[in-house]
Amino acid sequence: MNNDPQPQAEPGEVSAQEPEGDARREAATGVVLRLVALVVVLGGIYLAAKLLGWTEYMTPEALKDILNGAGNWGLVAFIGIYCFGVIAHVPGLVFVVAAVVVYGVLWGAVIGLLTGVVAVSLTFLVVRAIGGRPLARVKHPYMRRVLAQLDKRPLRSVILLRLVFIMAPGVNYGLALSPVRFSDYVIGSAIGLTVPVIIAAFVIDAIM
Numbered sequence: 082m083n084n085d086p087q088p089q090a091e092p093g094e095v096s097a098q099e100p101e102g103d104a105r106r107e108a109a110t111g112v113v114l115r116l117v118a119l120v121v122v123l124g125g126i127y128l129a130a131k132l133l134g135w136t137e138y139m140t141p142e143a144l145k146d147i148l149n150g151a152g153n154w155g156l157v158a159f160i161g162i163y164c165f166g167v168i169a170h171v172p173g174l175v176f177v178v179a180a181v182v183v184y185g186v187l188w189g190a191v192i193g194l195l196t197g198v199v200a201v202s203l204t205f206l207v208v209r210a211i212g213g214r215p216l217a218r219v220k221h222p223y224m225r226r227v228l229a230q231l232d233k234r235p236l237r238s239v240i241l242l243r244l245v246f247i248m249a250p251g252v253n254y255g256l257a258l259s260p261v262r263f264s265d266y267v268i269g270s271a272i273g274l275t276v277p278v279i280i281a282a283f284v285i286d287a288i289m
Contacts, residue, residue, distance in 0.1 A: 112215045119212035123254075126169045139166045144179030160196050167200035168207060173248030174281055181285045190282035197278065198271045201253050205266055208257035217260040228259060235265040243273025 130136050137143060139162060147162070148155045163176040176196065181189030216228060231238045239256065246252045256266055 108218075112213070112218065115211060115213050116215060119208060122211055123168075123170070123208075126165075130165075130169050135162075135165075136169075136171070138162055139171050139175060141175060141178040141182065144176060145182050148179065148183040156192075159192075160199070163196045164200040164203050167197075167248060167250070167253065168204045170250045172250070173197050173200060177278055177281050178285050181282045182289055186282045186286040189286075190279050193282065194271075194274055194278040197248055197274055198267065201248055201270050201274075202263075202267050204250075204253045205257040205263060208254050209263075212258050214258060214260050216255070216258050231256075231259050231261050235261045236269045239266055239269025240273035243270055244277060247274065247277045 130139075138147065144159060144162065148159050159176070159179070163173075166176065167173050173193075177189070177193035180193040180196075183189065184192060219228060239261065242252050242256070
């Protein structure tokens with residue numbers, strides 16, 4: 082009969098007998114904390130924009146005045162407001178409207194599209210940096226089937242989402258929290274946004 086004492090784990094070491102459930106709970110807690118931080122940051126950005134009156138500059142009329150009133154610096158300001166607005170939950174087509182009204186259908190579409198790609202890309206980087214990729218851990222069967230398309234065909238999935246939802250904030254945030262790679266996100270967004278932005282530019286031009 083072996084009476085030798087069992088080896089004890091050194092201080093700071095994880096015991097081999099530690100339940101795997103503890104590790105899973107710690108990982109889940111980390112995911113929750115990151116998501117809470119993301120909600121706080123995005124909510125804080127939106128609240129700050131409202132309280133400081135920045136949302137007043139995120140209407141087609143105000144953006145038109147900015148573009149018309151400051152020459153090239155107006156365009157720089159427009160790009161900055163565009164990027165901030167998309168992160169702060171403002172629909173991207175608001176900015177496309179202003180660009181088309183000021184620069185016409187051709188250049189308005191070009192500016193609206195290129196700046197839109199930059200804006201959704203910055204949104205991706207901010208959301209991914211804070212929130213991580215929690216959707217990669219989802220176990221629900223339906224969600225797994227949906228996410229499997231992002232895993233297998235990420236570029237096509239991003240293109241289709243952009244064609245349907247354009248620059249919807251929910252799509253921006255959801256893709257950033259998914260396993261999709263940044264390169265697939267940027268390329269897919271650029272391709273997928275082209276047709277909707279061009280159509281929107283012609284419609285806006287016809288109405289205006």
